[in-house]
Amino acid sequence: MSMAASMSPATPACSARRGCASLPTIPAARTCRPASSRYPVYATFGGTLGVDQNFNRLQLSAGAAVDRTVYQYSQLTDGTSTSNDDRNYNQYGGLGRVSYDLMPGLKPFGEIEGNVRSHDLLVDRNGYQRNSSGGNVRAGTSFEFSRMLTGEVAVGWAARTLRRSAAAIACRAC
Numbered sequence: 001m002s003m004a005a006s007m008s009p010a011t012p013a014c015s016a017r018r019g020c021a022s023l024p025t026i027p028a029a030r031t032c033r034p035a036s037s038r039y040p041v042y043a044t045f046g047g048t049l050g051v052d053q054n055f056n057r058l059q060l061s062a063g064a065a066v067d068r069t070v071y072q073y074s075q076l077t078d079g080t081s082t083s084n085d086d087r088n089y090n091q092y093g094g095l096g097r098v099s100y101d102l103m104p105g106l107k108p109f110g111e112i113e114g115n116v117r118s119h120d121l122l123v124d125r126n127g128y129q130r131n132s133s134g135g136n137v138r139a140g141t142s143f144e145f146s147r148m149l150t151g152e153v154a155v156g157w158a159a160r161t162l163r164r165s166a167a168a169i170a171c172r173a174c
Contacts, residue, residue: 034078042071042087050095057101065115067091086124089117089131105144111154112137134160 050063069091071084093115099107114135124130140154 034076034080036074037077038075040071040074040084042069044069046091059097059099059101059107061095061097061099063095065091065093065095067093086119086121086130088121089119091115091117093135099142106141107143108139108141109154110137110139111156129163132160132162134158 044067046065046067048063048065050061052059052061067090069087069089071087073081073083075081093113095111095113097109097111099109101107112135114133116133117131119130122129122131136156136158138154138156140152140156142150142152144150
């Protein structure tokens with residue numbers, strides 16, 4: 001998610017993004033089958049809506065995001081194709097951020113984000129429920145050396161919890 005860096009108090013911020021990239025994994029299966037001839041491409045579309053509120057040098061930000069990720073069919077080496085519909089998902093999330101303008105050009109912050117991924121198909125091709133929830137916590141600072149050179153440095157921790165079906169867990173124990 002992205003948040004607007006500076007806005008007047010109580011002014012909503014809105015941004016949208018979309019992208020397309022190659023996926024570095026080949027769809028997995030329990031049986032032998034032809035390999036993918038190329039990696040499947042996916043596209044992510046979404047938007048973020050946020051609000052910033054300034055209290056003198058303290059800034060509070062909150063935002064909500066909705067994203068949609070869709071994978072194309074995989075082309076196999078034998079000329080056939082296979083569906084990746086079990087990988088398509090919607091992601092819903094929220095973000096909170098607190099920052100303090102310590103000095104001109106230096107603004108430390110703390111940020112927390114949570115989200116839920118809901119896949120189109122409840123169970124994937126391997127018998128797993130891929131729906132999940134996750135989030136991250138970050139702390140860092142934004143900086144401005146000049147109007148032309150600005151940035152942000154942060155460290156954080158992220159986690160994601162998958163929901164698996166009982167049948168899939170029992171099968172993996174075999």
